[in-house]
Amino acid sequence: MEHTIIIGAGPCGIAAAIELQRHGVSPLVIEKRNIVHAISQYPTYMQFFSTSELLEIGDVPFTTANDKPTRLEALNYYRTVAQRHKLRIAPYVTITDIRRTDEGFQLRGHDRFQEEELSYACRHVVIATGYFDSPNMLGIPGESSEKVSHFFREAHPYAGMKVAIIGGSNSSIDAALELERVGADVTVVYRRSRYSSSIKPWVRPIFEGKVAKGGITMLFDSTVTEIHRRHIVVQSPDGNRELPNDFVLALTGFHPDRGFLSSAGVTMEAEGYPTFAEDTMETNVPGIYLAGVVASRHEANEIFIETGRFHGRKIVQHMVEAGRL
Numbered sequence: 001m002e003h004t005i006i007i008g009a010g011p012c013g014i015a016a017a018i019e020l021q022r023h024g025v026s027p028l029v030i031e032k033r034n035i036v037h038a039i040s041q042y043p044t045y046m047q048f049f050s051t052s053e054l055l056e057i058g059d060v061p062f063t064t065a066n067d068k069p070t071r072l073e074a075l076n077y078y079r080t081v082a083q084r085h086k087l088r089i090a091p092y093v094t095i096t097d098i099r100r101t102d103e104g105f106q107l108r109g110h111d112r113f114q115e116e117e118l119s120y121a122c123r124h125v126v127i128a129t130g131y132f133d134s135p136n137m138l139g140i141p142g143e144s145s146e147k148v149s150h151f152f153r154e155a156h157p158y159a160g161m162k163v164a165i166i167g168g169s170n171s172s173i174d175a176a177l178e179l180e181r182v183g184a185d186v187t188v189v190y191r192r193s194r195y196s197s198s199i200k201p202w203v204r205p206i207f208e209g210k211v212a213k214g215g216i217t218m219l220f221d222s223t224v225t226e227i228h229r230r231h232i233v234v235q236s237p238d239g240n241r242e243l244p245n246d247f248v249l250a251l252t253g254f255h256p257d258r259g260f261l262s263s264a265g266v267t268m269e270a271e272g273y274p275t276f277a278e279d280t281m282e283t284n285v286p287g288i289y290l291a292g293v294v295a296s297r298h299e300a301n302e303i304f305i306e307t308g309r310f311h312g313r314k315i316v317q318h319m320v321e322a323g324r325l
Helices: 011-021 071-084 170-181 204-212 258-263 302-308 311-321
Strands: 002-007 028-031 088-091 093-100 105-111 117-127 162-166 185-189 216-219 223-227 231-236 239-244 247-250 288-290
Touching: 002 011, 002 105, 011 028, 011 071, 011 302, 011 311, 028 093, 028 117, 093 117, 093 258, 117 311, 162 170, 162 239, 170 185, 170 204, 170 216, 204 216, 223 247, 288 311
Parallel strands: 002 028, 002 117, 028 088, 117 288, 162 185, 162 247, 185 216
Antiparallel strands: 093 105, 105 117, 223 231, 231 239
């Protein structure tokens, strides 16, 4: 039987594993895709909002050429940290069920081909699954179309195309700027009446300048209500409008896998977030902890690594105080 199983090999899951190692426990880290999968899903040429020092884990220096690291630098860094600490990571294994037993928990899952059923026993579970597998859906006609994506990787495939971006966060603004640079016809559809206060201060003037010059169309107080093959329907203060369209990027954020958490017995707050104690990271189910963005109560983004990397310390401290280590 394992002492602790960590579900999710993102930066916060890796950091929690290292903290347990320091207290004599070699946890098994189970990841349904690759190490730091969420970061690998970030835009190809993305640069982090945070400085490299604020993203460090495991007492391994994060050295970069610039103040703020790129996606590629982060992938290299976190992979190196996991290798240097010789963490036990089982990639491409999906956990589908967590059940309490007399001795702890029974976890069931399968490999990436869904051909082999897998079973694990442990005394404690740390859920560090992140958000990026559960995008916030719009629930509108046409959302399942191939022309719609909830992720933005790079601008090149959209060169010369009419692209609608739904959302007004940093990811939407960054995507719009990249798309405009490759010659896409970009329209940003945002439901609020003004720009988000979270937009990076050095980016906002550039974006506003593009809008003022007509390089990017910005629609405030507007929502996309229908997505068709060659156009979209936008509801605005001036009424419904049909806009010619080739692709839609619905960058509306993500949420925790509530079904998976609920099946493990974790209750949800009224806002839809899991119940846990912030000082210990333990959920309402004794022995099940949260780490990383799954414990955030706001839209997931790269900044949360800054605080989520310390969740492992809270978990280990609670285990020590409770006599579980």
